Amino acid sequence: MEGVLNQLPIGLSIGAVLLLIALGLTFTFGQMGVINMAHGEFIMAGAYTAYLLQSVGFLIALPAAFGVAGVMGLVLERLLIRHFYGRPLDTLLLTWGVSLVLQQAARDLFGAPNVQVVSPTWLRGGVGILPYNRLFIMALAVLSVVAIWAYLHRTGQGRRMRAVMQNRRLAATSGINTGRVDQVTFFIGSGLAGIAGVALTLIGPVGPTLGTYYIVDAFLVVVAGGLGQLKGAVLAALGLGLLNSYAEFWSDASLAKVIVFVAIIGFLQLRPQGLFVLRSRALS
Amino acid sequence: MTAFQDSTVAAPAEPPARPVPAEPAPARWTRLRGPAVFTAVAVLMLVVAPLALEPFRLGLLAKYLCYAIVALGIGLTWGQGGMLTLGQGVFFGLGGYAMGMYLKLHDAGGDLPDFMVWSGVDHLPALWRPFGNPVFALAMVVVLPVAVALLLGVLVFRQRVRGAYFAILTQALAAALVILLVGQQGLTGGTNGLTNFFDFFGNDVAADGTQRGLYVLVAAVLGVLYLGARQLVRSRFGRLLLAIRDGEDRVRFLGYDPAAVKTVTFAISAGMAGIAGALFVPVVGIISPALLGVVPSLELVVGVAVGGRYALAGAVLGAVVMGYAKTYFSEELPEAWLYLQGALFILVMTLAPKGLTGLAVTLWRSVTRRRAAA
Numbered sequence: 001m002e003g004v005l006n007q008l009p010i011g012l013s014i015g016a017v018l019l020l021i022a023l024g025l026t027f028t029f030g031q032m033g034v035i036n037m038a039h040g041e042f043i044m045a046g047a048y049t050a051y052l053l054q055s056v057g058f059l060i061a062l063p064a065a066f067g068v069a070g071v072m073g074l075v076l077e078r079l080l081i082r083h084f085y086g087r088p089l090d091t092l093l094l095t096w097g098v099s100l101v102l103q104q105a106a107r108d109l110f111g112a113p114n115v116q117v118v119s120p121t122w123l124r125g126g127v128g129i130l131p132y133n134r135l136f137i138m139a140l141a142v143l144s145v146v147a148i149w150a151y152l153h154r155t156g157q158g159r160r161m162r163a164v165m166q167n168r169r170l171a172a173t174s175g176i177n178t179g180r181v182d183q184v185t186f187f188i189g190s191g192l193a194g195i196a197g198v199a200l201t202l203i204g205p206v207g208p209t210l211g212t213y214y215i216v217d218a219f220l221v222v223v224a225g226g227l228g229q230l231k232g233a234v235l236a237a238l239g240l241g242l243l244n245s246y247a248e249f250w251s252d253a254s255l256a257k258v259i260v261f262v263a264i265i266g267f268l269q270l271r272p273q274g275l276f277v278l279r280s281r282a283l284s
Numbered sequence: 285m286t287a288f289q290d291s292t293v294a295a296p297a298e299p300p301a302r303p304v305p306a307e308p309a310p311a312r313w314t315r316l317r318g319p320a321v322f323t324a325v326a327v328l329m330l331v332v333a334p335l336a337l338e339p340f341r342l343g344l345l346a347k348y349l350c351y352a353i354v355a356l357g358i359g360l361t362w363g364q365g366g367m368l369t370l371g372q373g374v375f376f377g378l379g380g381y382a383m384g385m386y387l388k389l390h391d392a393g394g395d396l397p398d399f400m401v402w403s404g405v406d407h408l409p410a411l412w413r414p415f416g417n418p419v420f421a422l423a424m425v426v427v428l429p430v431a432v433a434l435l436l437g438v439l440v441f442r443q444r445v446r447g448a449y450f451a452i453l454t455q456a457l458a459a460a461l462v463i464l465l466v467g468q469q470g471l472t473g474g475t476n477g478l479t480n481f482f483d484f485f486g487n488d489v490a491a492d493g494t495q496r497g498l499y500v501l502v503a504a505v506l507g508v509l510y511l512g513a514r515q516l517v518r519s520r521f522g523r524l525l526l527a528i529r530d531g532e533d534r535v536r537f538l539g540y541d542p543a544a545v546k547t548v549t550f551a552i553s554a555g556m557a558g559i560a561g562a563l564f565v566p567v568v569g570i571i572s573p574a575l576l577g578v579v580p581s582l583e584l585v586v587g588v589a590v591g592g593r594y595a596l597a598g599a600v601l602g603a604v605v606m607g608y609a610k611t612y613f614s615e616e617l618p619e620a621w622l623y624l625q626g627a628l629f630i631l632v633m634t635l636a637p638k639g640l641t642g643l644a645v646t647l648w649r650s651v652t653r654r655r656a657a658a
Contacts, residue, residue, distance in 0.1 A: 055484055083634065088448045090633055093589060097629030104622035119403045169648050216459045216578065219452040254467020257460035264456070265439050272443035 005129050007249045008242075013134035013203065015241020017142035018186035021214055022221035022233050023148060024073075024189025030228020031165040031185050034081055037090040040211025041102035041114025042069040046063035046111060047206040051117050058120040058198075064131045064191070067141075073190020076185060082182070100193055106208035114205035123202065133202040140199055144192060145234060152230065161185055165228050217244070219262055220263070226274030262266075304412045312431030314333050322511075328346050329503045346499040346567045348607035351584060352600040353560035356506070356513055356589045357553030365515055365549045366529030370581050372557045374461050377576035378381030379558030381465075382428060383565045384478035386411055387423030387489075391482050400479065403470040411471065418485070426555045433554030437547030444543075446532070450561070454579055462577040477572025484566045489573030497569070502563050504634040506600070507554055513596055516552070525549055546565035583610075586625070602639060 021043060028034045046065035053061045076098060084091045123133045150248040163171040164181045172178045193211075200210065222239055225232030243263060247256035268274075329349075334342060351539065354372050362365045385625070388397040396408060410645050415421045436457070440450060465472045472478075487494040516522050527535045528542045535542050584603065591602020609628075613621040636643050 021425045029448070034447075035451070080630065085498040089451060090637060092368070093582075093585065094334065094630060094633040096586075097633065100622045100629070101418060104619070104626070108619070140420035214576070216452075216456050221450055222342065222455055223449050252467065254464050255458075261453075261456050261460045265436070265453070268443055268445055269439060272445050 009130050009134045011245030013137045015238040016138045017196050018221050019141050019237035020192050021218035023184045026186050026222045026233045027185050029188050033088045034089050037096040038099040040215035041099045042193035043197040043211040045069050046194030050201045054117050061198050063196045066191035068196025070187040070191030073186045077186040114207040116205050116235035117201035137199045140211040152164045232275040251266050314549045342499050346502045348604045350560045350564040352603040353506050354557045354584050355588050355599040357602035359596045362552045363593035365525045368451040369454045370451050371458040371582035373458050373576035375554040375557035376527035376561035379425045379561030380422040380423050380565050380571035383562035384480040384571045385415040387481045389416040399473045405470040425558050429558035430551045430553040433551040437550045441543040441546045458578050458581050462573045465573040479570040498567050592641030595641045598639050598641030
């Protein structure tokens with residue numbers, strides 16, 4: 001029983017990381033039809049930002065990583081991706097090329113071996129079965145979701161973003177500068193991946209291929225949660241995180257991914273478009 | 285779901301099977317051009333290459349031709365059918381492991397395969413037992429990948445899951461399989477995979493003569509599969525596939541079942557990948573998780589994109605070119621290879637989405653047009 005409970009914070013924190021990653025993916029995918037494989041490298045960039053700033057302070061790393069990853073996303077959007085709107089499969093392959101380049105760049109800058117970021121002392125220890133570092137990751141995800149929700153529903157820029165996501169042409173005809181909205185979406189989405197990278201430094205080492213471990217699962221969250229759906233992404237990320245950790249617990253690590261894959265395929269039989277509308281019971 | 289449609293899809297640059305009567309009859313050269321080129325390439329590959337190349341180079345070429353067989357399948361599903369599959373490594377691996385398991389059991393001659401002894405397995409797992417039979421193993425090379433693809437295709441395409449969703453799912457399958465293979469060390473050889481083969485149906489697998497024979501076998505299989513795929517593309521089925529790529533809903537409204545066509549195509553390409561994997565094992569001497577994960581699967585797609593996805597020949601050409609490029613650059617400039625590969629890919633996708641064959645066709649057209657105008 002204790003083992004079952006111990007698995008809970010692990011699953012929830014992995015879900016939280018997946019959520020931070022998937023938020024950016026689901027909005028760029030939902031709004032622009034862009035499948036950004038280089039998103040994983042924004043995670044990696046965020047993690048290395050935390051590594052470089054670890055002497056300065058862990059909390060400074062969060063906004064810094066957001067900025068670094070966000071600017072990288074913005075540059076990618078301006079330079080390449082905007083020429084590919086409406087060709088999702090091509091963006092997938094294009095951004096994979098970008099991700100190869102970024103991985104090799106990280107290898108040249110920081111060396112191929114993994115580096116370790118020393119967690120701040122106030123994140124060591126925990127209460128009962130809840131380690132502070134995992135609690136912190138969950139809190140980070142909750143804060144990000146609340147911030148995104150407030151942005152989408154309480155600001156003018158967020159309203160414009162929802163408009164573009166729902167109907168790009170109509171939004172453009174109504175005078176919304178869709179190109180500007182795309183840039184902001186890309187900046188925020190990539191920035192969140194950077195924050196996810198900082199979170200990951202709390203639970204593991206940092207390497208040039210850090211992003212590749214999470215990107216496939218994050219895409220599965222998008223598929224299961226539904227395009228551009230905040231609620232869907234939250235539920236799917238938590239579900240996938242918990243399923244992952246419990247599948248590892250009850251079978252073994254090598255079977256867990258297969259179980260998750262089968263579960264996703266099974267889930268798509270019920271809801272081929274993903275969760276889409278909020279019906280939390282469909283997932284469990 | 286219009287956002288999912290590839291707006292750049294243009295008709296592949298192939299002559300129509302039956303010319304419309306209003307057009308002038310094509311010159312004899314135009315009609316014979318395809319078969320003539322195919323024959324020339326076939327002679328080059330089957331007669332000249334085995335005589336001219338030293339064994340090491342011939343072995344490399346055989347390896348690339350194995351990849352080309354997978355690429356042919358990707359050309360069918362992605363180029364013709366518009367289904368981007370990022371998990372062909374899965375089917376390649378299933379075929380490869382089926383062959384590898386037979387060869388391992390055959391080499392062990394009734395004992396346990398070597399890696400099982402090292403992993404502390406004391407008796408042959410039930411999963412392995414039937415693979416001691418060569419007929420069963422060879423059948424599984426095709427049956428396993430086709431069965432997995434059919435199952436996945438039915439479950440996914442029936443639900444109208446398509447486009448990027450399909451690509452993501454196939455990629456997740458590749459990732460899951462690799463983790464499974466690495467984790468089940470006693471059953472699969474773990475990270476090392478299956479290697480150290482000695483005997484291939486009565487021949488010493490390391491001997492030059494065997495490798496030469498294997499090369500010819502691989503090249504012949506590729507040729508036959510290419511002709512078959514070409515025939516398929518020109519058939520009614522192929523027209524339907526193309527129509528589904530360009531407007532799936534319209535095809536459905538006409539009364540066809542796109543899911544069935546897509547599933548069958550996906551299964552055919554999976555079968556090709558399985559055959560390629562099985563041939564790869566004796567040619568290269570190993571099958572391991574590193575050869576069939578997300579990255580190698582994507583690299584194969586990259587090859588197809590570079591060669592030109594809308595022409596089957598482009599897919600084959602791209603796989604061979606990328607194979608050579610990878611070997612050359614990772615020998616000469618190992619640090620630069622990932623940069624080059626990434627840059628090459630970005631360039632091809634931005635400047636020449638139809639790949640090398642697309643460029644060649646454009647050049648050829650401009651030359652012939654100038655000649656006609658003169």
